Amino acid sequence: MTAARLHYELARHRLTSGMEVVVAPDADAPGVTVNLWVEVGSADEQPGGTGFAHLFEHLMFQGSANVASGEHMAIVESLGGTVNATTSNDRTNYFETVPRGALDLALWLEADRFSSLAITAENFDTQRQVVKEEKRQRYDNQPYGDLLELLLEQHFQAGHPYRHLTIGSMQDLDGASLDDVASFFNAWYPASNVRLVLCGPLQPDEGFELAERHFGQQPAVAKPHRAPVPTAQPTAERLMRLTRPVPHSLTYLSWGAPTASAADQPALSLALAVLADGNASRLHRALVRNSDIANEVHSTLLPNRSTSSVAAILGRPSDGIAVDALSDALLGEVARFIEAGPTEEELARAVAQYERDWLWDLATTAGRADAINEAWLVHGDPGRVNTHLAEVLSVDPDDVRKAAATWLSPEDAHELHYLAEDLR
The missing domain is CATH 3.30.830.10 (Metalloenzyme, LuxS/M16 peptidase-like)
Structure with missing residues (x-):
């Protein structure tokens, strides 16, 4: 395949809940990928409330109304699938690739946690400690672990939303309440702020019908407003x-x-x-x-x-x-x-x-x-x-x-x- 002939079929649809969906059919693929991007990242966090976007990358696997803590990942992997999540400055994504016959189940699992995530004191406290340990392993106890933080300090003034690390401030997480965490989820995780891509051996009509069945009944609320980002001001010292x-x-x-x-x-x-x-x-x-x-x-x-x-x-x-x-x-x-x-x-x-x-x-x-x-x-x-x-x-x-x-x-x-x- 050459660049002049890239022609992946893409069909786009908006659900009644406001979620937007793209189906990318691939008849020859051995499995189907469910890929959800929530339009919230560390740049959307408020001063004193950093680390929340990344925290939800962990909390989203801690159970919901019909799925126990850890079961989402266990179910997908037991079917031979793969599942994970990542966070950046600009988005948080959740994704799994499953056998074709497990697509309905994968969408049900996703819809259950997006609509009824278990934001409990126990889950919050547990995952807050997990994030702290991740920070120790990836940054505090690694040679050159503060390089990225120093690099960002050179290019963004204090308080700029792109200056802090995605993992956030442990002091901010320690000072956060359960209400703070729940408010972040309610503000940024409505269906209108999520984009779903289904890629694999399915046709657009089927993909849209499945997405509507699982995500269409979520509340249709307005897409959250992202605050204007100030102009970056690099440090004067070169x-x-x-x-x-x-x-x-x-x-x-x-x-x-x-x-x-x-x-x-x-x-x-x-x-x-x-x-x-x-x-x-x-x-x-x-x-x-x-x-x-x-x-x-x-x-x-x-x-x-x-x-x-x-x-x-x-x-x-x-x-x-x-x-x-x-x-x-x-x-x-x-x-x-x-x-x-x-x-x-x-x-x-x-x-x-x-x-x-x-x-x-x-x-x-x-x-x-x-x-x-x-x-x-x-x-x-x-x-x-x-x-x-x-x-x-x-x-x-x-x-x-x-x-x-x-x-x-x-x-x-x-x-x-x-x-x-x-x-x-």
């Missing part, structure tokens, strides 16, 4: 330097980038890929292979729906090389890239990698359903799943150079020097 007990020193260069839906997002993604994605990338060849200044270089793009995204390049210096020297070398290479742009060969490599990854994601019903919901949230159009790769393939070297010049200017870079303690 350089942050700190020391931690970590194995290696690192340097992070980062920039404010366009929102996830911006027209030049594909060109910027390709610029970062040409610069620092893999051993054939520009920075790896220049600084790792040819000059031994760095042991490794990588790039990343953290997209945000309603405010500036963050683009970053990470470098780990070789033994005997100062972090400042590596940072200067990285900025020098970025400046040269902005001046000349990528070669045809470099861009072709980056596009080929992007195309491979995108088609790999779309190859499964789970990956395709998630991509459909992401296109729906970011662009307001689930059909963008069919056109996105063509947009990427249309990017030329000058588009990439212009995106780099706009968003990766060395003069605008923030530097985060993460220095390893000398433990000798």
